[in-house]
Amino acid sequence: MDQHGNDQPPNPGQPVPEQPVFQHETPAVTEVVVSQADNVPIIPTQSYPQSYMAVSVFGCLFCIWPIGIYAIIASRNVQSAISRGDITSAGYWSRNATTINIYNYGGGILLILTIITVISTISDIL
Template sequence: MSETASDPPPPYPGTGPGFEQNSTLAVSVGQTNYGFSAPQYPAYIPPPQQHIVRQQHTNIVIAQISGGDNVYRSEPLPVDYTSQAWIACLCCFWPTGLVAIMKATESRDALARGDLTGAHIAAEGARNMIKISLAAGIISLIVLIFIIVVTSAS
């Protein structure tokens, strides 16, 4: 910088021709705007409110009939049989318990895809395999007790 302390400062933006101050306005003591009007700021507009929608445990199915009327039907979500399938597999009869676990997992996957009919069918299959596993486990236990009693008596 080659400027010295005696040189005048550079011109400020807005001080050239066409930027003259309004000389008709009188400046009173304590007034700080010096002839310029106060800047006008836009009014504060609050951000739009966001509504939180919570998912419910029923789904609404809309079926279009050829007559043009909409039919609304509410279906409950299928029951999750995963824990019962694991108990049936570990405690009752493992071959049908494994099939019950597979059906319960299939029901969960179908529900995640949005296939309610497939989820209900798979959940019903899991429930049936759990019942079969429970019956097979009870029959196996009865046969085992019978074999133990017969062999110990002889």
């Protein structure tokens, strides 16, 4: 019997009407089992103190160089303490490098303002 209810075979030379094909696919199921051991140590993460090396080098080049050298030494001590694993000492030297850089930049700004004032005073006199 064809799709129209006739019992006749299809005519030769005529295409056979196609029936829709339905495929039922079963989705793949993956089971994941996650377990955690009971005695895994939890290691807290800590951030390392900053060394301020770039700030120290910049201050040495463009501000008061002797103070800048001391700031570079302090910054290097931070990096050295971190590599040893001495975080307490690294924090001390980081704060020290910050303070030295503040003095260096403040002194550099005061020095520049003093030079500008002296030059403008001398040019007014002449």
